[in-house]
Amino acid sequence: MTDVDQSLTLPKNLYLETTNRCNLRCKGCILYNGNWELDRDISFDELTMITDQLPDLEQIMLHGVGEPLLNPALPQMIRHLKNRNVYTLFNSNGILLDARWQYDLIDAGLDELRISLDAATPKGYRKIRNNSEFNRIVRNLRSFLNLQSSMHVNHPRLSLWFLGTEDNIFELPEFVHLANDIGIGDIYLQRLVYFQDSGGYGVAKSAKSLRNSDGAYLELIQKSHELATRLGIRFEASGLCKPGESIQSETGAESPWMKCYRPSTLMYVTANGNVLPCCIAPFSTIDFASIVLGNVFETPLEQIWRGPKYKTFREKLQSSQPPKCCRGCGILWSL
Ligand code: SF4
Numbered sequence: 001m002t003d004v005d006q007s008l009t010l011p012k013n014l015y016l017e018t019t020n021r022c023n024l025r026c027k028g029c030i031l032y033n034g035n036w037e038l039d040r041d042i043s044f045d046e047l048t049m050i051t052d053q054l055p056d057l058e059q060i061m062l063h064g065v066g067e068p069l070l071n072p073a074l075p076q077m078i079r080h081l082k083n084r085n086v087y088t089l090f091n092s093n094g095i096l097l098d099a100r101w102q103y104d105l106i107d108a109g110l111d112e113l114r115i116s117l118d119a120a121t122p123k124g125y126r127k128i129r130n131n132s133e134f135n136r137i138v139r140n141l142r143s144f145l146n147l148q149s150s151m152h153v154n155h156p157r158l159s160l161w162f163l164g165t166e167d168n169i170f171e172l173p174e175f176v177h178l179a180n181d182i183g184i185g186d187i188y189l190q191r192l193v194y195f196q197d198s199g200g201y202g203v204a205k206s207a208k209s210l211r212n213s214d215g216a217y218l219e220l221i222q223k224s225h226e227l228a229t230r231l232g233i234r235f236e237a238s239g240l241c242k243p244g245e246s247i248q249s250e251t252g253a254e255s256p257w258m259k260c261y262r263p264s265t266l267m268y269v270t271a272n273g274n275v276l277p278c279c280i281a282p283f284s285t286i287d288f289a290s291i292v293l294g295n296v297f298e299t300p301l302e303q304i305w306r307g308p309k310y311k312t313f314r315e316k317l318q319s320s321q322p323p324k325c326c327r328g329c330g331i332l333w334s335l
C-alpha cells in the first residue's frame, strides 16, 4: 500500500442505495434496460454496520438506482443519521409521497428531498418517465408544503429535478412556472448520462443528449434561467454548475475526467453491498464488473477504500486511458 493511499481520509460523503427496487421504468434509467443487480433492500442494521465505519460522515444520499420510499425502514434510518448529525437527503419520484410518508419524513428530520419530475405536463411525463402519475405527484407536493406550513417547519428542503434531453427540453420554461405555482423554490437541470461503450437504451443515448447541441437549446435554458430568477426561484444544474454551463462544460477539454475528485472523496454502496466510485458509473458503462471496487458485506470499508482496486481506479483516472465509465465524463457531471 502506498503513502498516497494511507494519507487519504475516509469519505465524508456516502451514497447508500437503500433499495434498488422501483415502481417506475423511466426511459433515462438503467432500470429501463434491466438492473445490474438482484432486487434488494438495505436493512436498518446494515445501514448502521456500514455508516459506523465512517466516523467523519457528514452527508449521506439515501438513494442510488431505485425508489427509496419503497424501503419501510427509511424513517428509522433517517432518525439514526440525524442523531449522528449527518446531513441526510434522497431523490424520489414522489409517487408514494402520501400523507403518511410526508409526516414520517418531517418527523424523522430529513434535511432534503429531491423530486425527479423531468416534465411540466402529464404528456411530457409519460414521454420520459413512461408513466401516468404526473398529477398525483404534483398533488403530493402541494399537500407536503401545506403540511410543512401547518407544522411550522421548513424541512426537508424540497427541490424539483429535470433531466434534460432532446425529447423534453421544450417543457423547461413551463417547468419553471410549475415550480413557482406549487411553491418550490429550487429547481435543477440534470444532464443526461449514457453508456460510453454501447448504443444505450430508452432516451439514454448520445443522440438525445443536449451536449454539443446547437445554440437553440442553450438559449432556451438561459431564458428559463432568467425566468426563474424573475420568479425568485433558484435554478442550478447537477454537478454544482449553472444550467447553461451544464450542457457546454468541458466540451473539447483534454482528459476532463482527470479533474474528477469523486473516487477520493465519496463512496457509493449499492443495495447488494457493492462499492462503486460514484453515482454516474452504473449509467456510463455496460461493464458493471469494472466499476465494482469491493463489497461491504465481505470486506471492511476502510480496506476497500485503501485497497488495490480503488488505487488502480484512481491511478487510471489520472491518465489518458481512464476507466471505461469515465470516458467522456468530468468534474461537472453528476446525478
Ligand atoms: S430514474 Fe428513478 S424513478 Fe425512474 S426507474 Fe430509475 S430509479 Fe426508478
Ligand code: SF4
Residues within 6 Å of the ligand: 257, 260, 261, 262, 263, 277, 278, 279, 280, 281, 284, 325, 326, 329, 330, 333
Ligand atoms: S470521471 Fe465520472 S464516471 Fe469517473 S469517477 Fe468521476 S464521476 Fe465517476
